[in-house]
Amino acid sequence: MIRLRSVARELWQVASIPLLAIVLAFIVAAVVVVISSTFTSTGFDVFLPFGAYASLLAGAFGSGTALSNTLVAAAPLILGGLAVGLGFKAGLFNIGVAGQFLVGAFASAVVGSSLATSPTPVGMPLAVVAGAVAGAAFGFIPGFLKARTGAHEVVTTIMLNNAAVLLLTWAVNDLVRAPGFSFPRTGDIGNSALPILLGRNVHLGIPLAVLTVFAVRWVLDRTTIGFEIRTVGQNPNAARYAGMRPVFITALTMTLSGLLAGLAGAIQMLGVIGFYAPGITASVGFDSIAVALLGRSDPIGILFAAILFGAFRAGAPLMQIETSVPIEVIDIIQALVILFLAADLIVRRVFRVRAAKPVISELATVTQTWAGGTSPAEPS
Amino acid sequence: MSEAPPVLEMRGVTKRFPTGTLANDAIDLDLRRGEIHALLGENGAGKSTLMNILYGLVTPDAGQILIDGQPVTIRDPADAIARGIGMVHQHFMLVPVLSVAENVVLGQEIVRAGQVLDLGEAANRIRLLAKKLGFDIDPSTRVDQLSVGQQQRVEILKAIYRNARILVLDEPTAVLTPQETREIFEVLRRLRAEGASVIFISHKLDEVLEIADRITVIRRGRVVGSRTPANCTEGELAELMVGRAVSLRVERGRSHPGAVVLEVSGLRAKDDRGQEAVRGLELTARAGEIVGIAGVAGNGQGELVESLIGLRRPTAGSVRVAGRDISRTSVDERRDRGIAFVPADRHRFGLVLPYSVADNLALTRYAEPPFAGGFAGIVRNFHTILENALRLMEEFDVRAPAPTAPAATLSGGNQQKVVVAREFRHDLKLLVLDQPTRGLDVGSIEFIHKQVIARRDEGVAILLVSAELDEVLDLSDRVLVMFRGLVVGTFPAEEAQREKVGLLMATGGSRA
Numbered sequence: 001m002i003r004l005r006s007v008a009r010e011l012w013q014v015a016s017i018p019l020l021a022i023v024l025a026f027i028v029a030a031v032v033v034v035i036s037s038t039f040t041s042t043g044f045d046v047f048l049p050f051g052a053y054a055s056l057l058a059g060a061f062g063s064g065t066a067l068s069n070t071l072v073a074a075a076p077l078i079l080g081g082l083a084v085g086l087g088f089k090a091g092l093f094n095i096g097v098a099g100q101f102l103v104g105a106f107a108s109a110v111v112g113s114s115l116a117t118s119p120t121p122v123g124m125p126l127a128v129v130a131g132a133v134a135g136a137a138f139g140f141i142p143g144f145l146k147a148r149t150g151a152h153e154v155v156t157t158i159m160l161n162n163a164a165v166l167l168l169t170w171a172v173n174d175l176v177r178a179p180g181f182s183f184p185r186t187g188d189i190g191n192s193a194l195p196i197l198l199g200r201n202v203h204l205g206i207p208l209a210v211l212t213v214f215a216v217r218w219v220l221d222r223t224t225i226g227f228e229i230r231t232v233g234q235n236p237n238a239a240r241y242a243g244m245r246p247v248f249i250t251a252l253t254m255t256l257s258g259l260l261a262g263l264a265g266a267i268q269m270l271g272v273i274g275f276y277a278p279g280i281t282a283s284v285g286f287d288s289i290a291v292a293l294l295g296r297s298d299p300i301g302i303l304f305a306a307i308l309f310g311a312f313r314a315g316a317p318l319m320q321i322e323t324s325v326p327i328e329v330i331d332i333i334q335a336l337v338i339l340f341l342a343a344d345l346i347v348r349r350v351f352r353v354r355a356a357k358p359v360i361s362e363l364a365t366v367t368q369t370w371a372g373g374t375s376p377a378e379p380s
Numbered sequence: 381m382s383e384a385p386p387v388l389e390m391r392g393v394t395k396r397f398p399t400g401t402l403a404n405d406a407i408d409l410d411l412r413r414g415e416i417h418a419l420l421g422e423n424g425a426g427k428s429t430l431m432n433i434l435y436g437l438v439t440p441d442a443g444q445i446l447i448d449g450q451p452v453t454i455r456d457p458a459d460a461i462a463r464g465i466g467m468v469h470q471h472f473m474l475v476p477v478l479s480v481a482e483n484v485v486l487g488q489e490i491v492r493a494g495q496v497l498d499l500g501e502a503a504n505r506i507r508l509l510a511k512k513l514g515f516d517i518d519p520s521t522r523v524d525q526l527s528v529g530q531q532q533r534v535e536i537l538k539a540i541y542r543n544a545r546i547l548v549l550d551e552p553t554a555v556l557t558p559q560e561t562r563e564i565f566e567v568l569r570r571l572r573a574e575g576a577s578v579i580f581i582s583h584k585l586d587e588v589l590e591i592a593d594r595i596t597v598i599r600r601g602r603v604v605g606s607r608t609p610a611n612c613t614e615g616e617l618a619e620l621m622v623g624r625a626v627s628l629r630v631e632r633g634r635s636h637p638g639a640v641v642l643e644v645s646g647l648r649a650k651d652d653r654g655q656e657a658v659r660g661l662e663l664t665a666r667a668g669e670i671v672g673i674a675g676v677a678g679n680g681q682g683e684l685v686e687s688l689i690g691l692r693r694p695t696a697g698s699v700r701v702a703g704r705d706i707s708r709t710s711v712d713e714r715r716d717r718g719i720a721f722v723p724a725d726r727h728r729f730g731l732v733l734p735y736s737v738a739d740n741l742a743l744t745r746y747a748e749p750p751f752a753g754g755f756a757g758i759v760r761n762f763h764t765i766l767e768n769a770l771r772l773m774e775e776f777d778v779r780a781p782a783p784t785a786p787a788a789t790l791s792g793g794n795q796q797k798v799v800v801a802r803e804f805r806h807d808l809k810l811l812v813l814d815q816p817t818r819g820l821d822v823g824s825i826e827f828i829h830k831q832v833i834a835r836r837d838e839g840v841a842i843l844l845v846s847a848e849l850d851e852v853l854d855l856s857d858r859v860l861v862m863f864r865g866l867v868v869g870t871f872p873a874e875e876a877q878r879e880k881v882g883l884l885m886a887t888g889g890s891r892a
Contacts, residue, residue: 223758224747231743234732240691241721241729242744243712 074310096157098285104262116190135262143254466539672856
């Protein structure tokens with residue numbers, strides 16, 4: 001009993017601020033909904049947010065279909081969130097998940113479509129691996145640049161995001177364009193698709209993403225590699241003193257982060273999209289940053305944060321249909337969540353949280369890496 | 381002196397921190413006009429909290445402050461300054477790129493019509509003030525071009541410029557050479573003669589006995605005694621401070637130096653800004669011998685030890701350990717060869733503060749069996765990590781709530797013991813100690829010194845770098861003086877007199 005209570009207290013210590021930030025975001029967004037209702041066909045309606053949130057909830061968890069939509073939307077966010085979170089653990093801010101995601105999706109589409117007629121047990125795993133490897137290779141580039149030259153990963157990954165979009169557009173147009181379509185695209189993945197396990201759309205990628213959560217957690221918490229990654233993130237000087245090589249760890253972490261992002265692209269391609277065409281959405285890349293922040297870079301936290309964000313995506317259409325509250329309100333809520341996480345003082349004031357202040361090192365990485373913080377590539 | 385009310389009186393001052401620590405427990409303190417009053421206590425005894433209350437940085441839970449017999453409330457430092465209280469912090473609060481004059485007037489600028497800064501007038505006033513105090517300082521010099529001792533004088537000027545009658549100095553000698561210490565004492569005596577009152581915070585017994593008119597000892601938030609230098613001894617003060625008898629002199633037998641373990645020749649290394657900090661240095665250390673390096677901080681000691689341990693790549697020369705040149709090998713390889721290192725800055729290098737004590741105690745051997753094994757040898761073995769922690773915590777008397785407590789929650793002394801416990805292994809050849817007791821209290825210093833001697837007697841070669849001259853003199857079998865990147869003098873222990881070594885530290889002898 002005492003043990004249970006202390007576990008609960010510990011959990012509250014870690015999760016209270018994110019949870020309260022979510023609650024506060026919903027409250028503030030409700031005000032926005034009420035005010036905007038004045039200008040729409042619904043007319044001024046104080047109770048509109050209740051209806052809207054009820055529909056959102058119903059659309060996300062209300063039925064088997066709703067639940068599976070939530071899980072399908074959450075799966076790439078889980079992997080993307082893990083990619084960003086892993087970077088944070090090493091003190092790196094990988095904004096390049098969007099690009100790595102696209103490269104992974106493209107590679108798995110190319111491999112998947114060329115094996116479209118092979119049996120699933122052959123084509124599907126190869127397509128998944130292709131996506132992961134391509135993402136890893138694309139993540140290695142900024143990692144190598146940082147390790148070798150000290151080039152800041154925020155700058156290089158943003159540039160590489162654009163490079164990925166343009167390169168892949170060219171590649172689809174000129175290298176792997178499938179014949180017989182009116183627009184540039186790759187062939188269908190056919191048999192390489194991830195098998196549907198349940199209902200209409202619950203694909204194999206979902207359990208794969210959840211398994212990856214525990215794999216990443218194991219690596220971070222239980223292995224020497226995870227220890228090295230965390231130590232470099234916490235104190236690169238102490239890491240060097242302990243005989244670690246921060247430069248190597250930096251490159252390795254960016255590569256692993258790219259691998260996870262590429263895997264996100266692969267399961268989205270093989271589980272949902274089915275073929276690659278320029279212009280497929282890469283919003284996963286940026287939502288992943290929000291997921292990692294909300295989950296405090298902890299794999300389990302990321303799992304829950306991704307499910308929440310997936311629920312937003314899955315539930316929003318029903319909200320719009322039933323209450324005319326636009327889908328974009330979801331973006332407002334997501335933005336407010338991150339705002340309140342960053343300005344946690346507001347949350348503490350509003351809810352009178354007295355928990356000892358844990359330092360959110362992820363945000364420090366986001367804000368401080370610019371101030372000339374210790375770079376692992378310092379001359380030795 | 382007893383007729384006038386004390387300049388300052390603190391009555392029943394109590395402060396409990398939200399963590400539950402009772403930092404000040406009904407402390408009474410009084411300060412007379414023209415008195416130097418020493419506040420003596422270990423780290424964490426509550427000296428700084430008391431002074432922060434006086435300076436308006438911390439609000440007390442209970443108690444009263446009286447100035448010239450009148451009760452006052454001090455809400456913030458501006459209040460304190462207005463009441464004539466000046467504070468010189470251990471870490472100077474100066475803007476390095478501004479001139480002395482600009483720093484002194486900061487916040488109290490003299491302006492001509494139209495809000496134009498009148499630095500000329502300020503410089504004149506400062507020159508007069510400096511002359512009165514016997515300082516030789518040009519007000520137009522940039523602060524980053526001053527020595528540490530001079531910067532401290534700028535801090536004192538700053539306080540006096542604001543008409544401070546009560547000057548609080550927090551560990552003022554911690555960063556000074558013996559010569560600079562003597563000079564600052566001269567300044568304090570001059571201030572006293574002018575009628576100012578000084579509170580002098582320290583944990584160095586000899587200094588307190590030399591400079592203070594009265595000594596108040598604080599232990600665990602309480603005043604445990606008040607003495608005058610005439611009616612007490614160092615031993616008595618130490619006992620009051622620690623709460624038990626401590627040996628101030630390191631007890632050690634003769635050393636029995638064996639074969640040469642460390643041989644540094646022609647070593648050159650650059651500092652972080654690319655300036656040559658070590659300039660062709662030579663030294664040797666034998667097994668079972670403590671070689672101390674004395675020197676004013678910033679003469680290349682940091683770069684030397686970093687080159688020895690592998691954190692800095694020397695530009696020339698060799699470092700031989702047991703005959704083999706290791707100057708180009710990795711940190712890891714050097715550790716495997718039996719080299720250990722206690723860094724000067726435990727927060728920057730020695731510890732990962734958010735990690736548990738147990739993880740920190742295994743930090744430098746995290747990847748070796750038995751700390752890691754299993755699949756591909758990368759699975760960390762928490763059982764042995766914890767066992768190792770419990771054993772070392774017992775052996776080195778590390779006081780932590782649990783081996784799983786974050787290192788950040790430990791006191792400075794216990795944090796340092798974590799580093800020492802980890803590095804003082806039994807299979808060592810060479811132990812490099814950089815300021816191993818910096819900022820620690822008497823009890824912790826005594827313990828660490830005993831461990832150093834014990835390792836020496838096991839036949840480890842020990843290189844000790846310290847800005848505390850007393851520490852070098854007490855522990856070393858041989859004393860080297862380092863000046864501007866070179867060893868400028870070597871003294872056997874019996875010939876290393878404080879004065880001789882101190883002079884060489886300051887001037888570098890003929891090679892300056």
